[in-house]
Amino acid sequence: PEAAQAQLFAALERMVGFVVASPQAGEIVQFILRELSHPTAALDRIYDGVFEPSHRRLCQLWEQATGEPAESEATRLTVFTLIGQVIYFRIGREAVMRRMGWPDIGAAEAAKVVAVTSGNLKAILAARKGAKTKGQRP
């Protein structure tokens, strides 16, 4: 489970690095947003080729890390929340920069996003562990 947990944190950090901090992610995310709101054949290719395999892989890591079945509804939804908390910093970039007083979201700002989203993941994993070992739901 420790190795799988480490892989989850690494995946989160990579996702922030690409989605939030890399300049080229802007164009790609805009393209995917257009496809999500008005699906064409391109969305089928993105979904089947990239999205679903990546999501399944994260769900498998989740099972290895927590013992919760990879394809359970709860696991699939939890993985969406982990992705969502990161993606928002790209989609809501303009609002985030205004509220944070950041002139840009570069490497330094991305590191702060990694710290907060990793902290959330750590808490969510710790709650699972607590519920399992102590037989209580925190």
Add this chain to the structure above:
Amino acid sequence: PEAAQAQLFAALERMVGFVVASPQAGEIVQFILRELSHPTAALDRIYDGVFEPSHRRLCQLWEQATGEPAESEATRLTVFTLIGQVIYFRIGREAVMRRMGWPDIGAAEAAKVVAVTSGNLKAILAARKGAKTKGQRP
């Protein structure tokens, strides 16, 4: 702190109810997405009139619930992650429905999103409490 925590959970549930489940949210979210990617004067009004006041209010609730300063960078970023995990279920709706095998996201599906996002919030709050009372970082 308990009252503020209850208000945070209530705010999360309201946000899911509106953003994820209500049919009219689709148009509104599309409009805001367009503004966020190509800001016009409308974004200034939405940001100043709705977005920033709501975000500040959630940050104040966070301070009351956890003791962490409302306007600290960590609190502002944490509140963004709480919003982001919910908003994604609207923005990524098409991908979510495919992956979940849901024909639609209505009240029943929204209740499952509430369960998972509330579980995350509970875990994140519990980690704060654990760190404070036991002097350890979980």
